[in-house]
Amino acid sequence: MQISAKTDYAVRALLMLASKSPELVKVDVLIAQQDLPRKFVEAILSELRRAGLVRSQRGADGGYALARPADQITIGSVIRVVDGPLAEVRGLRPHETAYTGVAEHLPTVWVAMRHSLRMVLDETTLQDVLTGELPAGVRAMAEAPDAWLAR
Numbered sequence: 001m002q003i004s005a006k007t008d009y010a011v012r013a014l015l016m017l018a019s020k021s022p023e024l025v026k027v028d029v030l031i032a033q034q035d036l037p038r039k040f041v042e043a044i045l046s047e048l049r050r051a052g053l054v055r056s057q058r059g060a061d062g063g064y065a066l067a068r069p070a071d072q073i074t075i076g077s078v079i080r081v082v083d084g085p086l087a088e089v090r091g092l093r094p095h096e097t098a099y100t101g102v103a104e105h106l107p108t109v110w111v112a113m114r115h116s117l118r119m120v121l122d123e124t125t126l127q128d129v130l131t132g133e134l135p136a137g138v139r140a141m142a143e144a145p146d147a148w149l150a151r
Helices: 005-020 027-034 038-050 075-083 106-121 126-131 136-142
Strands: 054-057 063-066
Touching: 005 027, 005 038, 005 063, 005 075, 005 126, 027 038, 027 063, 038 054, 038 075, 075 106, 075 126, 106 136
Parallel strands: none
Antiparallel strands: 054 063
């Protein structure tokens, strides 16, 4: 799975908001503390606001804050807002694919891959990442002997 810059920036910005909750956080603080590009982050925050994950307030005392508690926002939900479905195959959802011949069983692999992504991304909230108290299943996967090895 390729994690886009957009997803990376969105999650990092939301973690900043979660760490300051319920205070409003100015864009300048977000970009400075996480070394993020202003224009990109402003566009991402706008998308997150439209999706109901972030609220904003204008003015000198304005800024951004989470629209819901951090323990109710999953990493998977953030990815879906900024990048779309967790898994696609040529623009199709994994369960929509169909092949014949030697690739007949490949859709099962794509569906299993999507399920494994969901197990991590839909079970892990911003609060979990912020505190480091990740779900047991996520911790177990990360602690596997080969988890941190590049292939």
